[in-house]
Amino acid sequence: MATIEKTGPSTWRISKYYQGRRYRLSVSRKPTKSEAERLIWSIIEKEPEQGAYQSFETAARKYMDSKSSVLSPSTINAYGSILKNMPQKLKNKPVMSVTREDIQISINDYSKSHSAKSVRNLSGFISTVMKSVRPSFSTAVTLPQKDKTDFYVPEDEDVKRILEYAKGSRYEIPLWLATFGLRRGEICALLTSDLSEDNILTVNKSKVLNADRTWTIKQTKTVESNRKIKIADYVAELIRKLPEGEVYSHSPGQINEYLQAAQKKLGIEKFSLHKLRHFFAATARELMGDAYVEKMGGWKPGSEIMKKVYDYTKEKQAKEAQEAFAQKMGKMIS
Template sequence: MAKAKKLPSGTWRALVYDYTDEDGKRHYESFTASTKKEAELKAAEFAYTKKSKGKNAEMLFKEALDRYCELKSNVLSPSTLRGYRIMARNSYKSLLNYPLKSFTTDLVQSWINEYATDHSPKSVRNAHGLLSAVLDTFAPEINFRSTLPQQIKKDLYVPSDDDIKALLAYFSIKDKDMEIAVYLAAFGTLRRSEVCALTSDDVHDNMISINKAMVKASTGWAVKTTKTISSTRTIEMPQFVIDKLPSTGKLVNLMPDKVTTHFESALKQLDIPSFRFHDLRHYAASIMHAIGVPDQYIMQRGGWSSDRTLKAIYRGTIEEYTKKYNDVTLQHFDKMQHEMQHDS
């Protein structure tokens, strides 16, 4: 037990060994009080808490990050693991050399405040999620509460029927692989990763089995299982789309990054407002919603596990359909007003 010593000021101080840094310097925690007994009690409480914090209390955060990624290497998807390793290198520079025992609400909140100055709210949330997972795994006794930046509502551009027609006409002449890719995304709600992983063996009559995805791993592109359990699905496509598919091999002979570059190039050539290839799923979901397809069937076709994502992102508005339903609404109110005037 640490013994307290009286200071010239009349107060009592007790020192407790804390840790030895990388340079071999020993660090102590200091506890002062008006009485010898009180100072020694504070020191004893610190020593007991330090001892009970667990075997990983001295582990540096950078080591915990590496070990966490190793523990999950055969469980997480290659793209998720790659994202974690990128965050481990770039997102926690001010925290890497802290031992896990040093993590407090103040420390984490200070890091969030600094990180949020030049990163989007989504990036901050993702990095905070990994940090929390690492601490939960190696130091579950640590409790902290964080305030994260407010999410920004995105103003998504949902392509119109005319945009899709223009793209399909362009690719039908310039790039048959991209023509098929657009059909599968805009009419079938497929993700880019799913489009690039499909082969002719996945096509049975008018049905296409979505059971794998091509994602970026540390060693290059790799084919893995679909993003979620609900993403594994079978969708029915129009016969005219099925007729365009090759009878053998891959349905689209492009890697995902090439799909993106070819798509962006076509938008520029056609003078169409910029949007992502993934936004073709927005188009598909929005069209189905606009024509009255129930959410449960939209979710099933698109491979969404809940309607939260569907409602937050994929129920975009398409200008031509907005005008149509606005006209219907205004006509209804005009009719009501006419009837009211007639009755009076």
């Protein structure tokens, strides 16, 4: 926050320390705090050494490099993909010259060939990069409405058939662990030593794809992802029978491929491995409160996932009630 100091009968000095340098500006009336902040940033942003005259693409790559040791590899990869596919005109424009209109035009152009979610990701990325160079810049733009997508939860019987199909294969344990709410990266990073004698799994790392397209073990993406999970005796015994080391030592992508092959073989509706986390959330919610489900699944408190599970449950109950009512009415003339 900028400081305001009276230096004379009708003069005030605004000052701010930023990136190892003190910036100062004199004004003829006392500014409000927000005015002082805006005025001092107008001075800071004109400094070439702050990177304001570089292209947006250069600023974006510098930002990504500066965060490479803090953000997860998957986030850095996602940023790289967004940068690669965003409109070239904005990428080439000097950061100091970028306006909200420029961003809105780019958003409009991008939305013609991308989903609403992708457009929102682009908007968030642009905002992050701009604020890394021009902190006072407002990137408020109009975004397309969110796509309304169905929250899919696999049926109990389908999950049971898949687990039975996988019995004895190297994919049995990963599929079981997914039904306990583990993400694919967390499953692939697990060690046999992460299982305690009382069947508690410690989840504190994840296998992720680096920018150079190699798999590496990193800490989990969020604090909430670090957790301990009680698993079934059957699954625990499967893990104990493994050689000491990784619980699953093969390519993460092969789990998805096996799941798709199993679904095709069994004639089950196709769904991704991640949907087993939805299955976990919906099933666990029948036995415990939302807060416990979020903690066990590694979600932040008040996460969107529980609202989706709630809506899914209500919709399912409504369909069952309508079906029962239709059958009852049908019997009136039978």
